[in-house]
Amino acid sequence: MVELKFHCCMPMFIARQWIRHRTANVNEYSGRYSLMPMLFYTPSAEQLQTQSPVNNQGRSGQTVELAKYESAVARWNGIRERSREAYEWLTGEEIARELARIDLPLSTYTQWYWKIDLHNLLHFLTLRVDSHAQWEIQEFGRVMAGMLERVAPLSYEAWLDYDVCGTRMSHMELEALRRLVKVQGEGLSSQAGQVDGNALAELGLSGREARELLQKLAPKERPSFTLDASRGLPGEHFQERFSQAVPKGDRLPEP
Numbered sequence: 001m002v003e004l005k006f007h008c009c010m011p012m013f014i015a016r017q018w019i020r021h022r023t024a025n026v027n028e029y030s031g032r033y034s035l036m037p038m039l040f041y042t043p044s045a046e047q048l049q050t051q052s053p054v055n056n057q058g059r060s061g062q063t064v065e066l067a068k069y070e071s072a073v074a075r076w077n078g079i080r081e082r083s084r085e086a087y088e089w090l091t092g093e094e095i096a097r098e099l100a101r102i103d104l105p106l107s108t109y110t111q112w113y114w115k116i117d118l119h120n121l122l123h124f125l126t127l128r129v130d131s132h133a134q135w136e137i138q139e140f141g142r143v144m145a146g147m148l149e150r151v152a153p154l155s156y157e158a159w160l161d162y163d164v165c166g167t168r169m170s171h172m173e174l175e176a177l178r179r180l181v182k183v184q185g186e187g188l189s190s191q192a193g194q195v196d197g198n199a200l201a202e203l204g205l206s207g208r209e210a211r212e213l214l215q216k217l218a219p220k221e222r223p224s225f226t227l228d229a230s231r232g233l234p235g236e237h238f239q240e241r242f243s244q245a246v247p248k249g250d251r252l253p254e255p
């Protein structure tokens with residue numbers, strides 16, 4: 001069995017989504033045992049978008065004006081400074097780390113070793129490079145897919161063809177397509193006609209299912225997750241940043 005082990009560092013709000021994938025072995029940095037790094041994730045101006053009007057679980061694609069972005073960052077920084085100060089004070093006072101951490105924001109980082117077999121990695125990647133997943137976890141998924149391409153290129157290509165660009169279809173969806181396409185000999189031929197919204201409803205597709213069918217059949221570009229190795233940084237770089245951000249005694253505020 002092929003197994004892959006990743007050393008990952010991500011904001012807490014991403015770790016909460018990632019940990020839902022139960023088929024991996026996880027060995028996470030312990031905030032009870034070790035000091036937490038004072039590293040905070042700040043979305044770029046491009047990513048600070050308004051709430052999507054059609055998908056309660058997503059952003060609209062619409063960025064905000066620069067002044068609003070700066071105002072958001074200033075607010076985040078204010079909260080972060082206070083929580084950092086409290087954390088450094090509490091740990092400086094030798095309060096247990098497991099309690100000192102309780103008001104650190106979800107933007108702070110954790111890290112873990114994540115070991116998973118190839119089959120379940122592909123499942124994870126399919127869900128997490130998908131446009132419905134939060135952009136930040138998509139970013140991790142895209143890099144991990146690029147890593148996969150380098151170590152298991154055949155599996156990677158098959159995953160793109162069958163999972164990322166493939167789809168499952170319900171009985172009703174297939175019935176709709178059978179009205180337009182029929183099996184003929186060794187191949188397929190088209191049947192004249194149209195399956196409009198009413199016909200889809202008669203076949204039993206709800207409005208949402210009908211919209212999903214159209215999305216499935218819309219032209220889709222085959223993505224590439226090939227890594228640009230020139231942009232890569234060694235793991236030690238991140239390890240160093242992580243450990244540099246751990247509070248030091250000499251950074252504690254004056255009593």
Ligand SMILES: Cc1cc2nc3c(=O)[nH]c(=O)nc-3n(C[C@H](O)[C@H](O)[C@H](O)COP(=O)(O)OP(=O)(O)OC[C@H]3O[C@@H](n4cnc5c(N)ncnc54)[C@H](O)[C@@H]3O)c2cc1C
Pocket residue numbers: 020021022023024120123127128132133134
């Ligand atoms: C876009 C998106 C939005 C999401 N929104 C929400 C949300 O709003 N709320 C929320 O709570 N979660 C949400 N999730 C998380 C989601 O519900 C799953 O928990 C997560 O995607 C992990 O998927 P999984 O269970 O298939 O993966 P894994 O845990 O990796 O499991 C892989 C597969 O193994 C099998 N398996 C694993 N464990 C068991 C078991 N104990 N018994 C039987 N079969 C098992 C299943 O077939 C499963 O699909 C979201 C996920 C995505 C991708």
